[in-house]
Amino acid sequence: MQSRKSLQDKAYEYLKAQIMDGAFEKGKIYSLAAITASLNMSRTPVRDALLSLSQENLVDVLPSRGFQLHEVTRREIIELYQLRCAIEGYCAAFLASCYAADSSRSEIAMLDKNLKLQEKAVYDHQSADEYYILDMEFHNIIISSTKNKHFYHIIKNNRVRSSDFSLVSLRKEGVIERTLKEHKAIYEALCTGDPVLSQEKMILHLDTPLQNNLSSKLLTD
Incomplete structure (x- = not known):
């Protein structure tokens, strides 16, 4: 029993x-x-x-x-993105430091491949739902570089709570193209091996969905 x-x-x-x-x-x-x-x-x-x-x-x-x-509130969205900035900003800085010490890091090659798929998705006018999968993969590669399983589980739970809002953001005109541009900026910063710049680019990127989500009619006060 x-x-x-x-x-x-x-x-x-x-x-x-x-x-x-x-x-x-x-x-x-x-x-x-x-x-x-x-x-x-x-x-x-x-x-x-x-x-x-x-x-x-x-x-x-x-x-x-x-x-x-649960109906997500405005305050919760802000807190969720603060959490993402803290974790993913750190992960970007970590990967940049590792790349500076070892330019053969496999994560950089994986990000390059992912970005090429993102470019194809934009060129083929794929849906926000299809692009969202590549978006998540891009961030997962950076998060996984730390080998910290707790980071992954926290971000995974975060996505369960905010996936609707992420898709609402991506469905807005021009946001997918802007997201791709910001992902490229993060990648370029990582390739410089500069942890401070990489962290800044990640946090700046995460502000895009935050601002789009705060303007969403799906939110409660």
Whole structure:
């Protein structure tokens, strides 16, 4: 017989995967009973999983009613991008320092390949959703250069909460082209081996989606 903890983990992983895949609609209230039935579990592990997700600001638990997706506030968007600046700015500086010491760093070649795919995506007028995948890959390469698994998991959770807003930003006219230009500026800074310049270019780049998101009508106060 499975322990309560393992059932809670299973429920948590299932619900988080569903959230990431966009299976839940914003504004719709979901029944705890319906979720427990679909998972063939008792209420307790599912309820505990939802409480964990609520602590991550992914869902709002509604007493005696169920749960719904969390509506991201303006303050939360600012905090999410401050977090990205802190982590990704550091990662860019780290990679630049490593490249200065060893110009054969594989991450630079990976970024160059990714940028060529981004250029093709822009030239072929690919959708924001398709470009977003390349955008994430570009940032992941820089983050992974530190070999710090905690950075990756924090940014991954960050994206779950802000992916809608990232796509809203990319769908605005001219933003994909501007994003590509900013990515190239980060790449060029990394290739100079200058950690301060690389960090500055990363933070400047992250300000673009922040400002676009703050003007979004999807945000609550």
